Amino acid sequence: MDSFISLIQAAVVFGTVIMFGAVGETLTEKSGNLNLGVPGIMYLGGIASLTGAFFYESAVASPNAILCVLIALVCGVGASMLGGLIYSFLTITLRANQNVSGLALSIFGSGVANFFGGSLNKLAGGVGQISVASTSAAFRAQIPLLSGLGVPGRIFFSYGFMMYLAIVIAILMQCFFSYSRAGLNLRSVGENPATADAAGINVGRNKYLATCIGAGISGLGGIFYVMDYTKGTWANDGTIEKLGWLAVALVIFTRWKPKNAVWGAYLFGMMYWLYFYISGLTRSTQELFKMLPYVVTIVVLVLVSLRKKREDQPPEHLGLAYFREDR
Amino acid sequence: MSENKRVKEPFVRIARRSSIYWLKAWGIRAAAIVAALVVDALLIYFITKLNPLSVYGTMFQGAFGTNRRIWMTLREMMMLLCIAVGLAPAFKMRFWNVGAEGQVLVGGIATAACMIYLKNLPTPVLLIVMFVASLLAGAIWGLIPAIFKAKWDTNETLFTLMMNYVAIQLTSFMVAQWENPYGSNSVGVINQNTQAGWFPRIFGQQYLLNVILVLALTFAMYAYLRFSKQGYEIAVVGESRNTARYAGIDVRRVVIRTMLISGAICGVAGMVGVAGADHTISVNTAGGRGFTAIIVAWMAKFNTITMMLITALLVFLDRGAVEIASMYNLNEYASEMIMGVILFFLLGCEFFINYRLIFRHGEGK
Numbered sequence: 167m168d169s170f171i172s173l174i175q176a177a178v179v180f181g182t183v184i185m186f187g188a189v190g191e192t193l194t195e196k197s198g199n200l201n202l203g204v205p206g207i208m209y210l211g212g213i214a215s216l217t218g219a220f221f222y223e224s225a226v227a228s229p230n231a232i233l234c235v236l237i238a239l240v241c242g243v244g245a246s247m248l249g250g251l252i253y254s255f256l257t258i259t260l261r262a263n264q265n266v267s268g269l270a271l272s273i274f275g276s277g278v279a280n281f282f283g284g285s286l287n288k289l290a291g292g293v294g295q296i297s298v299a300s301t302s303a304a305f306r307a308q309i310p311l312l313s314g315l316g317v318p319g320r321i322f323f324s325y326g327f328m329m330y331l332a333i334v335i336a337i338l339m340q341c342f343f344s345y346s347r348a349g350l351n352l353r354s355v356g357e358n359p360a361t362a363d364a365a366g367i368n369v370g371r372n373k374y375l376a377t378c379i380g381a382g383i384s385g386l387g388g389i390f391y392v393m394d395y396t397k398g399t400w401a402n403d404g405t406i407e408k409l410g411w412l413a414v415a416l417v418i419f420t421r422w423k424p425k426n427a428v429w430g431a432y433l434f435g436m437m438y439w440l441y442f443y444i445s446g447l448t449r450s451t452q453e454l455f456k457m458l459p460y461v462v463t464i465v466v467l468v469l470v471s472l473r474k475k476r477e478d479q480p481p482e483h484l485g486l487a488y489f490r491e492d493r
Numbered sequence: 494m495s496e497n498k499r500v501k502e503p504f505v506r507i508a509r510r511s512s513i514y515w516l517k518a519w520g521i522r523a524a525a526i527v528a529a530l531v532v533d534a535l536l537i538y539f540i541t542k543l544n545p546l547s548v549y550g551t552m553f554q555g556a557f558g559t560n561r562r563i564w565m566t567l568r569e570m571m572m573l574l575c576i577a578v579g580l581a582p583a584f585k586m587r588f589w590n591v592g593a594e595g596q597v598l599v600g601g602i603a604t605a606a607c608m609i610y611l612k613n614l615p616t617p618v619l620l621i622v623m624f625v626a627s628l629l630a631g632a633i634w635g636l637i638p639a640i641f642k643a644k645w646d647t648n649e650t651l652f653t654l655m656m657n658y659v660a661i662q663l664t665s666f667m668v669a670q671w672e673n674p675y676g677s678n679s680v681g682v683i684n685q686n687t688q689a690g691w692f693p694r695i696f697g698q699q700y701l702l703n704v705i706l707v708l709a710l711t712f713a714m715y716a717y718l719r720f721s722k723q724g725y726e727i728a729v730v731g732e733s734r735n736t737a738r739y740a741g742i743d744v745r746r747v748v749i750r751t752m753l754i755s756g757a758i759c760g761v762a763g764m765v766g767v768a769g770a771d772h773t774i775s776v777n778t779a780g781g782r783g784f785t786a787i788i789v790a791w792m793a794k795f796n797t798i799t800m801m802l803i804t805a806l807l808v809f810l811d812r813g814a815v816e817i818a819s820m821y822n823l824n825e826y827a828s829e830m831i832m833g834v835i836l837f838f839l840l841g842c843e844f845f846i847n848y849r850l851i852f853r854h855g856e857g858k
Contacts (some may be wrong), residue, residue, distance in 0.1 A: 200650065202591070202650075202654075252837060255841075256837065256840055256841055259844075260840075260841045260843075260844035261844055261847070261848075262840040262841060262843060262844065263791060263840070265589055265591065265650060265787070265791075266787060266788050266791045266792075266840060267837075267840055269591070269784050269787055269788060270788055270833060270836035270837060270840060271833070272784070273781070273784065273785065273788075273829050273832060273833045273836065274829070274830060274832075274833025274834065274836070274837070275833075276826070276829055277826045277827070277828070277829025277830035277831070277832065277833050278826075278829075278830050278833070279826075280824065280826035280829070281823070281824060281826040281827050281829075281830055284824040284826065285823050285824050402824070402826070408658075411654065411657075411658060414651070414654065415651075415654075415655060418648075418651050448669070449669045449678075450665075450666050450667075450669030450670050451666070453662050453663075453665035453666040453669060454662065454663075454666050456662050456665075457658070457659050457662040457663070460655045460658040460659050460662070461655075461659060463651075463655050464652060464655045464656070464659075467647055467648065467651055467652055467655070468641055468645070468647055468652075471641070471645045471646055471647040471648070472645055480648060485589075485650065489509075491507075491508070491509070
């Protein structure tokens with residue numbers, strides 16, 4: 167029982183990172199932009215929040231918890247949105263290829279983040295690894311009374327505030343797509359930009375907004391990873407990159423519906439950590455178990471294309487640039 | 494006429510160029526690289542407060558400073574070029590094979606397996622067996638998404654992307670199986686004493702065989718895409734599937750055949766990496782090159798000769814940045830940052846090659 171609860175806890179924390187990433191990417195993809203820069207964007211968000219918090223903590227003697235969180239969020243989301251803006255400018259204004267631009271953004275983001283993550287402290291004149299204890303503690307603060315409620319407390323309330331934020335954003339995003347006029351317009355841009363354009367919808371503005379805001383939301387995943395998952399430190403081990411691609415996988419798994427990301431993300435987390443709780447696995451067979459989320463995603467991808475159900479398909483114009491005069 | 498005057502003319506509008514003089518196109522690309530280097534120089538200055546010019550000088554030293562460094566640069570270049578050459582046919586067909594990373598890794602696993610289990614074979618035989626094994630492994634890895642694409646139109650970008658991670662976990666699994674010494678979680682140098690399965694030295698040069706093999710593939714692929722019937726079919730399918738169907742081309746067959754070739758060459762790149770360079774296997778055998786190669790292939794417009802130029806530039810930057818990193822005590826991820834900026838500029842400049850801007854009052858440039 168105890169190990170089952172800790173599996174759930176590990177899955178929820180893990181799932182929250184990719185839920186942010188996936189919900190942001192869903193918004194981007196609904197506008198017809200297949201942004202393969204999610205890992206880069208999460209990297210940018212993570213490192214910017216860490217840098218902001220680092221300078222704030224080293225500037226004042228006793229950091230204020232609320233300010234810590236605000237600074238980390240503003241820096242992280244800002245940097246991720248800048249990443250999204252680079253991608254948008256390249257693909258929407260300059261009509262560069264989306265796959266290639268996204269991959270370039272991933273390379274760039276990983277370079278920036280690992281460069282500063284590894285040498286920020288040295289550049290600032292300190293020694294050893296960077297660490298932002300106070301900010302991380304503020305991010306990981308649990309709800310005081312509820313978290314002490316025994317088993318339900320541990321399953322539902324033993325997390326920082328961002329875990330709940332992820333669920334709220336996912337549900338709001340679903341409502342936005344399903345019930346709002348703006349969401350309908352956005353979806354029409356992703357399905358068929360020429361028709362949307364003819365109907366008087368500003369295709370460029372919709373794509374720009376969706377991609378930049380989507381990048382900001384994906385970036386929250388990077389912030390959560392750095393502040394909560396690794397407790398305010400940095401390691402150049404490429405984990406964010408892996409999580410970023412898992413977020414892209416999760417978008418497929420949810421069939422472009424954010425509401426599915428809420429349970430899908432935790433399911434991915436369970437699948438990822440399952441090996442840890444199965445006895446009798448050797449170190450090598452554990453590695454095979456870690457394939458599970460990717461294999462399941464492939465199976466879902468294949469099933470979706472086999473069944474051809476209209477509401478399960480990716481946006482029709484996903485990955486294609488739109489140029490009004492190009493018809 | 495006078496009524497037209499009343500319509501407000503936009504400050505700038507965009508029109509597609511029908512054609513562009515090749516010298517002008519390359520001029521625009523060169524300008525983009527210069528602009529990127531200026532931006533990078535500013536970045537370097539703000540981070541390190543070092544004179545960017547001397548930093549670029551150090552980079553040049555790092556890439557070409559000594560004979561050994563030139564060969565290391567060549568070795569890296571051949572690896573990247575080999576993957577990009579493998580991607581060329583798939584991309585020309587507009588099949589988004591972003592699975593090169595995985596195809597390289599399975600090719601590497603096949604090579605390493607041959608080196609470990611068949612080390613008693615005579616060298617030429619072993620080399621041929623390794624070649625065939627890596628080729629087959631890569632081909633199979635490329636074939637799986639191709640079949641689903643051909644039969645059920647499953648999205649190949651996402652499928653091949655996921656296959657990368659399956660391959661990475663498979664590599665981790667094999668590394669744990671083969672680890673040496675026990676508990677190190679790495680394979681170590683395979684056949685350190687016997688050097689069985691290592692690429693032999695030619696004229697005393699350790700990496701010359703890599704260069705010969707990859708250049709042969711590069712020119713062969715150029716000829717295949719340019720002069721063969723199959724290469725023409727690939728071009729037609731890439732331009733328009735409907736046209737291809739109308740012309741009587743079996744699109745499914747072309748898709749599957751092309752992905753077999755693409756995956757196979759990426760698998761061979763895995764052999765070049767394992768037997769020709771690292772002499773070990775790890776998840777870093779591909780090391781992100783599968784993704785960088787996508788950008789190379791795209792920017793070269795699937796022309797494998799142009800790919801040589803672009804890989805040379807990227808590898809120079811990479812080797813150079815490693816040198817800066819060790820010299821100024823920074824970490825080597827600086828190279829990815831510098832490379833990212835250059836890629837952004839190169840991708841962006843294609844716009845000015847494909848389109849021209851027309852300003853209000855006048856014909857623009």
